Amino acid sequence: MVSPFLFWTVAFLTVIPSLALLFARKPTYVAMSMVAVMVGIAVAFIGLSAPFLGLVQIVVYTGAVMMLFLFVLMLVGVGNTESLKESIAGQRWIAVIAAIGLGVIVISATSRAAFGPVGEAVSGEPDVIAHLLFSRYVLAMEVLGALLITAAVGALILTSVPRLLPKRGQEEIMRERLKSGADPVNKPMPGVYARHNALDVPAIGPDGEPLPQSVSRVLQARGQMQDEERYLERVNDVDNSLPKPPAAEGKKEDES
Amino acid sequence: MSPIAFVYLAGVLFAIGSAAVMMRRDAIVAFMGVELMLNAANLAFVAFARMHSEIDGQVMAFFVMVVAAAEVVVGLALIILLFRARQTVSLDEAKELKG
Known part of the structure; x- marks a missing residue:
């Protein structure tokens, strides 16, 4: 069983900041409210007897993923806000109706399903998770390692810019300056x-x-x-x- | 209170994330919507794991996190490429894949 206080705290901590995804104009505000959502979900994990996942959620999502998002935001410029012009007429309302429909389908399907009685809590301590990871799911674990390396190398290759001209050192720059008639001294x-x-x-x-x-x-x-x-x-x-x-x-x- | 309440919460978060993906034109914000959807799925996994007294759901959520991290790295690299080619991250501007 889960305490209702925990549930409502998590619900307010996740749903209200996540609305910034829809209404906040500046991407930086969206990123910061997403950090709040991630912390709320981590609290939920710990409350649902998954302490390891809760900590991983904080380390990976708020610590790494959202900071990566902020880095990219700083790279592409935080100043530009999204234009309000719609390229597809009525796209906003179509999207809202489709999302509400999706939520209604998921929630009604969940409410119709018959669930058995809630069992005893099995705490997901790191050693318990590690036993499963390295016994039953060891193949998936290896594949995930390969995937992570592939992703890192892929991102490096995607963002690297090949050098088209030879590198200009200090000596070349100095010669160019003198040739163009600059003063050789300060x-x-x-x-x-x-x-x-x-x-x-x-x-x-x-x-x-x-x-x-x-x-x-x-x-x-x-x-x-x-x-x-x-x-x-x-x-x-x-x-x-x-x-x-x-x-x-x-x-x-x-x-x- | 049954842990099934968290599955409903996950449904609400998933709907909000999908609305963000459909509504927002900023590529980075739309991408954050995808992240929210992944997190909602994780929350449902952990809630079901709690209901059935199994750890496997938590392991699945862990795998989702790892895949999401890999996806974020590649996706943000693609957004940077888009910004280099078009000087904007608006999804409306990217009408063709040619750089």
Whole structure:
């Protein structure tokens, strides 16, 4: 016998989140509510004296399968929501009627069937399941192992992209850059230090000329670059006002 | 309460999953509907195993889980291929099998 409290808890925990499959617009919400459904079914398994299956359900479904679904959702982009346009007229209502019909058939067939009295609970502990798996069902177990390997290799082959061009290493990339006339060294950092160290002022080269390429392209495109002439004037002003270094001849005269 | 109640619950979940497969155009969501149907079948297996005091039903449910895991791996690889070819996972866009 199963306690009614367990049954109704599991029923609410599975049926209500599973409705997200029909009504939630974003696939991510559907995936998260499917995780709740899987946990509910795991609770049902443990309540139906199948503790091993309950744990496997959590590990395989919520841990592996739904996370795989989330990975693929992230790969194909979570932002796109499904369009509401129906390509087949009235498909939604036909689907709803067909699904309700299917549910009615299954439930009425179950209610008409005559079941014997419920037997004693036999707990599906891991050792009991393992005895069956490796004795009566050992052939099916081997076939399943082959199936899993085939599926993994098949998925690898399906998603692998053959390389059409030879791989470009660091050396090839560097040669291409130099051939296209790029500067072989790093770009200078922006800012005129000691007077103005903001990123929006071009650096001043050793020749005293501003280097516009030192300012980030983003700032240039936004038109947020400062006027370089203004800062150039001030730097020149500093240069002019600096005291002349004491002449080497003067020092020698003092010593002598 | 008899474990047969869980078979009814499995029937409801199976119907919801099949409705999702028929209604939704997003390939990933439709695929999750298939997963829900497999889980509903598992729930019925375990409920029947409890009713008949047998472990074989649980072993069958275990096999279904393994097959479902293999199916998810291949199915999601196919969805990624579809996305690479069409830039969408909508089932309406895939009108021909040619890539």
